[in-house]
Amino acid sequence: MLRVEPGRGFRLCDILTGSETEVIEKTGSQIAQIGDIRFARIVAVADLAVLDGCSPFAIPPQNKLAIIALRKRMQVAGGPVTDRSLDEWTEELLELYWDLVEPILNPRPPELRNTDDDPLLFHKLVFDVSSVNEAFDALCDLSVVQDRPSLLAEAKVGLNGVLSSVEIPWEKRGNKLHKHWDNTVLGRLLIEDTRLTAEVNSKRRAKTIRALIERRLGDRVRYRTTSTESPQSMLARTRKADERKKPGRTHEELVAIPEVREHLMQELRAHYEQWVDAPIPLLDGRTPREAVKTADGREAVAALVLQLERDGARMTPPLDPVIVRDVRTALGLQSD
Template sequence: MDKVGRNDPCPCGSGLKYKKCCIEKDRAAVSLSGDEHAAVAAAIAWLKTHYDEEVDDAIVETYLGGFDQEELDIIHALPPGPKGMLDINIGEWLVADAILDVEGKRVRAVDLALGPGGPLLPAQGREWLKAIGENPLSLYEVQHLTPGEGLDIKDLLRIDAPVVKVTERTASKSLVKWDIFGARIARRPDGYVLTGAIYPLDRRRPLECREEILDELAREKTVDDEIYREVVGTTIADYWLEQYTEVPQFPQVVHASTGDPVSLTVDHFTVTDWDALTAVLSAQPDVDGDIDEGWIRFEPMKDQMRRSRASLTKKSSDTLEVFCPTLKLADGARRWLEKIAGTAIRFKAREIVDPMSPKAMAAAKKSPREEIPPELKAQVEREFLRRHYERWPDEPVPALGGKTPKAAVRTKKGRQAVIDLLKDFELHEARKARGGGGEPFDFGFLWERLGLEKE
């Protein structure tokens, strides 16, 4: 955004010149922001100078206490972007929540920094350190946003807390409605702001994080401010950092007709007599094809339908390849072929590829497609989504335990599960629209049909 000149119209829309309207307020905000950053940096530097060992112990044993050495090595080797975010998050945790063990006494780090002998700080800097310590870290859901200006956010750990409007120019440009993230808010004279620490999470991860926090707090006999801050702060940090330390687990793909894990299997056979092999395959009632096009062994189904069990292809003058989508089908196909073909073939080797392995994913190529005009593509996609979601309330959904959304909303737990799914849908559409332009698909008709209100 271009810098506003003193004589330009004020961006607030008052009709006055900038110098006659908001210039002093904006200058104060810039100055305050500088004092805030300086105060946090000075407090951290002072704590590390005077309580270096205690600070290190708190970070290692509390903030990073849930990770083993291998995971810590990954965390310490994070690339510059996440590493910079981690430094900010740890620094804010230190001055807002950390408890240091000083000569056998547990003392809040911020009390040491603000106490006698602490660093020299301007008044605004001291007030900021107090402000960021007033509220613990929490999980916030975006209810509404104006990009470049601010957000309306709801605290998911304090159900009765009102929606808070925060001024936030940067995050409001990247977030979308229903995003959930870990953060801390602080009150300024002109309203609430995010304090700087941010824990971006995919929507499903913070929902799991919320449940773990609430369960752990429920197990505590008493929950004072110190326990609450430690449980909430470390759990959110754990879930955020686990995104970097977890080894990606590729989902297991299951064959639709058999329920067996998909393992793309190719058996190679040496053929000694093509005439004999061709004759015996032509005589099989469950085989179609010929030597030129290849053969398909099929399984009859209802209504004259059938599905493939194996495909056989001549690859060279003396080689036959037999492809099956699962190991079980491949083993059956090998036994069947060796029985009917006899000495006409001889097994040579087997290839197996996991369809979700990095090798398979890297080798996968997109098939060439004709370019579709963007307007037509958007229209077709919207019509498809409309038809699909028209039926959705009446169809069993695995994420709802096999219940239909209409049935699920009859209970409190099921109602919340349906709401979370609808938020997932809207979040996905909003991100897709932001990335590729256009308008997100409107799921409002589903909320209405299911009698739900957007919280």
């Protein structure tokens, strides 16, 4: 949908053929949004065009990329797409339609991933160690933010002056997803007496930290076990625990604090400034700045930015419209 006049109608563009039509639709136009995608048939009589059959589901802008991909296949097979040639692709069009509405009919929670693009699965690895001191000496440099003295300053010491408990953040410099981050927290290590526990949020990080611990400590460490917990399970458990605690500030109360709100917007602004030059899987690994150099790529990126704008408007607090405007400006999409 290119333009919507609530209570009257809208201007539609056929994604496959490129044709544009003014459609009279009193009821549907009251809930339609610019960028909505509809599976529909348009019937025109003289200067009047109406919808003769229309899917009840509004397909979100980001799914336009799948339609563009099918259009490319159609063009390769038979040249420019026309109303007549669409009849030859009925089966493929219906299959794509059901693929796109399936998440609407049966929504599933999004797959959560960490900043290394690993699926989130919380791991707790348990080891036996000879002593806190030995384990600490071998692993303390895993923290790139805190040095040895600052880690020890937060440690617990027994009555005999011997180190009894110490925590080590496992970190690395920078972040491949968020270029403006100075460092990334990969996990957390806790050493208590003769027990070492490592907590990470993915299978790959669990494999890495186990190999690292065993290599550094050698025969002074013994692997015991690993337990895992899904993000959904952890969230449910955390909510139950929060219900038993004294109520704290809600998310809405926190973001109402000017300093918190400003920091959040700074993070989002920095993220989207680098997003235009980040490889995007939906763009076949191209960056948005690279993709807009072709007509199909420009159309695809414009759809992604429109989706960003919609999703941002539903955030709490809403995404600053200036951020979306700056993304469009950086990509030359101001008029799209």
